[in-house]
Amino acid sequence: MVKIGILGVGTVGESVAKILLENADIIEARAGKKIVPVLGAVRDLNKPRDVSIPLTDDPGEVIESADVDIVVELMGGIEKPYRLVRKALEAGKPVVTANKALLAYHRYELQEIAGEIPLFYEASVAGGIPIIGALRNGLSANHIESIKGIMNGTCNYMLTKMIQEGVAYEEVLKEAQELGYAEADPTFDVGGYDAAHKLLILGSIAYGIDAKPEEIIIEGIEEISPTDVEFAREFGYEIKLLGIAKKGEKGVEMRVHATMIPAKSMIAKVDGVMNAVSVVGDRVGETMFYGPGAGGDATASAVIADIVEIVRGNSGPMLGYKKGLESGLPLVPPEAIVTQYYLKLKVLDEPGVLAKVTSTLGEFGISIESMLQKPSRLADRVRLLFTTHQCEERKMKEAIEALKKLDVVEEKVTMIRIEK
Numbered sequence: 001m002v003k004i005g006i007l008g009v010g011t012v013g014e015s016v017a018k019i020l021l022e023n024a025d026i027i028e029a030r031a032g033k034k035i036v037p038v039l040g041a042v043r044d045l046n047k048p049r050d051v052s053i054p055l056t057d058d059p060g061e062v063i064e065s066a067d068v069d070i071v072v073e074l075m076g077g078i079e080k081p082y083r084l085v086r087k088a089l090e091a092g093k094p095v096v097t098a099n100k101a102l103l104a105y106h107r108y109e110l111q112e113i114a115g116e117i118p119l120f121y122e123a124s125v126a127g128g129i130p131i132i133g134a135l136r137n138g139l140s141a142n143h144i145e146s147i148k149g150i151m152n153g154t155c156n157y158m159l160t161k162m163i164q165e166g167v168a169y170e171e172v173l174k175e176a177q178e179l180g181y182a183e184a185d186p187t188f189d190v191g192g193y194d195a196a197h198k199l200l201i202l203g204s205i206a207y208g209i210d211a212k213p214e215e216i217i218i219e220g221i222e223e224i225s226p227t228d229v230e231f232a233r234e235f236g237y238e239i240k241l242l243g244i245a246k247k248g249e250k251g252v253e254m255r256v257h258a259t260m261i262p263a264k265s266m267i268a269k270v271d272g273v274m275n276a277v278s279v280v281g282d283r284v285g286e287t288m289f290y291g292p293g294a295g296g297d298a299t300a301s302a303v304i305a306d307i308v309e310i311v312r313g314n315s316g317p318m319l320g321y322k323k324g325l326e327s328g329l330p331l332v333p334p335e336a337i338v339t340q341y342y343l344k345l346k347v348l349d350e351p352g353v354l355a356k357v358t359s360t361l362g363e364f365g366i367s368i369e370s371m372l373q374k375p376s377r378l379a380d381r382v383r384l385l386f387t388t389h390q391c392e393e394r395k396m397k398e399a400i401e402a403l404k405k406l407d408v409v410e411e412k413v414t415m416i417r418i419e420k
């Protein structure tokens with residue numbers, strides 16, 4: 001029998017304990033051994049729970065208990081779980097975690113500490129989708145060309161409900177929290193940070209990039225308006241919060257932001273809490289992984305898959321080597337990324353305005369791909385919408401500052417990156 005200790009018996013932890021108990025027969029058949037949750041740590045021992053396992057309010061007790069063979073970390077946070085996971089590994093106990101914030105900051109230190117002790121983290125990226133397993137195992141023969149996808153269930157659920165049903169931002173965020181999709185601090189979701197944590201984990205497995213969240217572009221969905229969605233559709237695009245990691249001549253681009261993607265693409269059709277990640281390998285070509293990105297049971301499914309792997313005796317390097325993987329490709333600095341852009345400007349409706357705007361873009365070497373002019377609510381203003389050909393982020397940022405200084409342009413200029 002293998003005994004499991006769970007740090008955090010909340011949305012995911014509770015589901016893990018329940019599934020281990022309720023699906024014990026099938027799990028035992030697949031793992032080859034009985035797997036039993038024996039102890040959980042929580043903050044509040046008096047809170048009602050949906051599952052009955054022994055509880056403590058001292059996480060250290062779970063790690064130290066001679067009765068616990070594998071430690072599962074599902075409490076969230078960064079430094080506290082780091083200390084606990086480290087302690088468990090140093091005590092020689094395998095660890096499973098769903099904590100992407102922890103891994104975004106400490107994955108390489110933990111890989112070092114773990115050594116031969118298994119440290120598995122399938123649930124940390126795209127919830128129930130086995131994307132870590134796909135990269136570590138199924139696609140291990142490939143150099144990875146790109147990884148692109150919807151990696152935050154809360155944002156995709158919110159965008160879908162806001163766009164398709166017109167539900168207000170605050171209301172739909174509350175729904176996502178009640179459904180157990182959102183992080184303890186939901187600004188991690190809507191601000192793009194959670195998707196960035198996941199992207200960094202994938203970027204380490206695919207490319208050996210040892211970057212921190214502060215080193216990549218992270219933008220959320222707070223600024224996306226229904227008007228942008230409507231205009232995006234006129235150009236044939238949908239808007240999704242994407243994580244993108246792409247190998248190019250200068251290294252690896254990594255970024256998270258609201259993105260205009262062709263309405264006909266598969267990812268554009270992914271709605272609600274579902275995530276989808278496209279991985280292009282140099283030998284296999286494009287592969288696509290789809291499934292629930294958040295929620296107790298879906299996430300617990302991935303956590304238990306890791307436990308089963310450990311019980312079967314699998315391990316291997318947690319991420320792969322830090323240096324030397326993909327010839328030590330560097331991270332491309334945010335200002336050097338190259339992509340296409342959508343711009344929305346409100347301008348005075350008078351002769352010569354369009355020329356001023358297009359010549360300003362031209363000064364920064366930005367070439368216009370298509371343009372639309374739309375009436376605005378104010379009679380003396382119009383909206384100009386552009387999509388551009390590829391240009392460097394630095395040039396686009398400089399051009400936006402120059403546009404804002406034109407006397408015919410109103411202060412706010414909306415920019416959304418396009419990914420084809």
Ligand SMILES: NC(=O)C1=CN([C@@H]2O[C@H](COP(=O)(O)OP(=O)(O)OC[C@H]3O[C@@H](n4cnc5c(N)ncnc54)[C@H](OP(=O)(O)O)[C@@H]3O)[C@@H](O)[C@H]2O)C=CC1
Nearest residue numbers: 008009010011012042043044074075076098099294295299
């Ligand atoms: N929810 C989801 O869909 C997904 C979550 N994750 C990750 O899984 C982890 C858990 O998420 P989730 O289950 O949603 O979070 P919850 O907030 O629902 O659960 C957290 C649990 O940890 C306990 N806890 C927190 N701090 C401490 C502490 N200092 N000492 C003891 N116990 C503590 C809480 O106790 P108490 O119950 O008493 O408050 C609670 O039981 C996070 O890292 C999250 O990012 C990953 C993928 C999907």
Ligand SMILES: N[C@@H](CC=O)C(=O)O
Nearest residue numbers: 152153154181183294
């Ligand atoms: N808050 C996250 C949970 C899963 O990782 C999300 O919404 O995707």
Ligand code: NA
Nearest residue numbers: 122125127129
């Ligand atoms: Na996963």
